[in-house]
Amino acid sequence: MTTDLEHELKQLIIDTLELEDVTPEDVDPDEPLFVEGLGLDSIDALELGLALQKRYGIQLEADSDETRRHFANLRTLAALVEARRTQ
Amino acid sequence: MNATEKAPRHWARIQESGSVAGMRIMVWIRRRLGPLPFRFMLAWVILYYYLRRPLARRASRRYLKRIWPYHAGGAPGGMALLVMRHFWAFGRSLMDKVDVWSGLALDVRIPDADRARLDAAIRSGRGGLMLVSHHGNLEICSAMSHTRDDFHVTQLMHTRNAEKFNTLLAQATHRRPPEIVEVSEITPATAMRLARRIDAGGFVVIAADRVPVGESGRTRDLDFLGDAAPFPEGPFRLAALLRCPIYTLGCVRDGDHHRITFEPFDDTSTLRRRDRDAWCDAAMPRYVAWLTEQCRRHPLQWFNFFPFWHADDR
Numbered sequence: 001m002t003t004d005l006e007h008e009l010k011q012l013i014i015d016t017l018e019l020e021d022v023t024p025e026d027v028d029p030d031e032p033l034f035v036e037g038l039g040l041d042s043i044d045a046l047e048l049g050l051a052l053q054k055r056y057g058i059q060l061e062a063d064s065d066e067t068r069r070h071f072a073n074l075r076t077l078a079a080l081v082e083a084r085r086t087q
Numbered sequence: 088m089n090a091t092e093k094a095p096r097h098w099a100r101i102q103e104s105g106s107v108a109g110m111r112i113m114v115w116i117r118r119r120l121g122p123l124p125f126r127f128m129l130a131w132v133i134l135y136y137y138l139r140r141p142l143a144r145r146a147s148r149r150y151l152k153r154i155w156p157y158h159a160g161g162a163p164g165g166m167a168l169l170v171m172r173h174f175w176a177f178g179r180s181l182m183d184k185v186d187v188w189s190g191l192a193l194d195v196r197i198p199d200a201d202r203a204r205l206d207a208a209i210r211s212g213r214g215g216l217m218l219v220s221h222h223g224n225l226e227i228c229s230a231m232s233h234t235r236d237d238f239h240v241t242q243l244m245h246t247r248n249a250e251k252f253n254t255l256l257a258q259a260t261h262r263r264p265p266e267i268v269e270v271s272e273i274t275p276a277t278a279m280r281l282a283r284r285i286d287a288g289g290f291v292v293i294a295a296d297r298v299p300v301g302e303s304g305r306t307r308d309l310d311f312l313g314d315a316a317p318f319p320e321g322p323f324r325l326a327a328l329l330r331c332p333i334y335t336l337g338c339v340r341d342g343d344h345h346r347i348t349f350e351p352f353d354d355t356s357t358l359r360r361r362d363r364d365a366w367c368d369a370a371m372p373r374y375v376a377w378l379t380e381q382c383r384r385h386p387l388q389w390f391n392f393f394p395f396w397h398a399d400d401r
């Protein structure tokens with residue numbers, strides 16, 4: 001079951017990273033976003049961070065382990081946005 | 088694989104190694120005893136480095152051999168003396184660094200055209216990314232950012248030592264150093280911080296003529312002064328990612344004064360994601376061409392005293 005925010009985030013990821021052959025339905029909320037799953041790389045992570053900041057006003061701490069946890073899959077990402085969004 | 092272990096001659100290991108304590112002493116001499124004792128001490132320090140660092144000497148010689156035909160149209164004569172002058176130029180740049188952070192007035196000139204471009208860039212409020220190099224003395228530019236309230240600079244640096252040095256200078260001089268972001272690894276948090284700076288109209292400064300520590304990938308071999316040398320992709324990836332105006336910034340010592348140059352390089356605001364690779368393909372050689380021109384005009388002011396070219400390894 002996918003929440004509205006999760007759906008919005010799927011679309012954000014697809015648009016931001018210009019994933020042409022991917023539809024929101026293809027993104028499994030529990031599957032890893034990086035390396036496995038969607039197969040995103042470290043530059044994609046930077047891009048995603050910038051997009052989240054722009055859209056939701058989210059700021060991250062410099063701690064990269066924590067960032068990794070937030071960026072693990074769509075559900076963790078949605079939880080981050082839920083908790084930190086300022087817009 | 089750990090690239091720093093594999094490449095013990097990496098610049099981060101060579102330069103600035105253990106030099107912070109020495110720097111502290113030198114700053115003290117400059118500030119307490121004045122310029123003449125400082126110059127005298129510095130001459131000894133430089134001589135010491137010249138005699139004790141055969142690797143740096145060799146790297147300098149190899150660079151000078153390559154650049155001299157561009158600069159003077161022929162092979163250099165009196166190599167040992169030239170290498171020593173190269174070392175001395177580096178020492179003098181350290182001296183300028185200390186001076187500028189001590190709040191001493193330096194004779195800094197900006198050609199009218201460059202000044203107009205810089206003013207326009209600041210006034211536009213769009214901020215941007217400034218590509219710099221290890222040519223000349225960028226401390227001067229950072230110090231310049233103190234002279235106006237609307238000019239904010241965030242410097243990206245590879246080593247903790249550089250940060251330590253700046254902190255030390257700040258303590259000694261009671262002046263706020265420019266914001267420094269240490270970037271052995273760019274994380275999403277770092278990128279977001281930089282994007283915020285630029286959004287606020289600030290400028291991010293990054294050198295693109297050094298390969299980052301511990302990152303063996305993400306470099307490209309480009310022709311620099313006739314031979315292949317690895318250049319970091321990182322600054323250009325970042326430039327593409329941040330979607331902002333890109334500039335080149337230089338500062339050289341020209342006789343008794345310093346001259347700042349500031350030119351537009353590109354604008355990635357509307358660059359599509361899929362066009363980024365092509366943009367990097369074109370931008371990196373253009374940067375190298377800019378660097379070549381800087382070195383050609385002032386050959387003794389490129390301060391990379393480590394094997395830079397592939398052919399120089401070992």
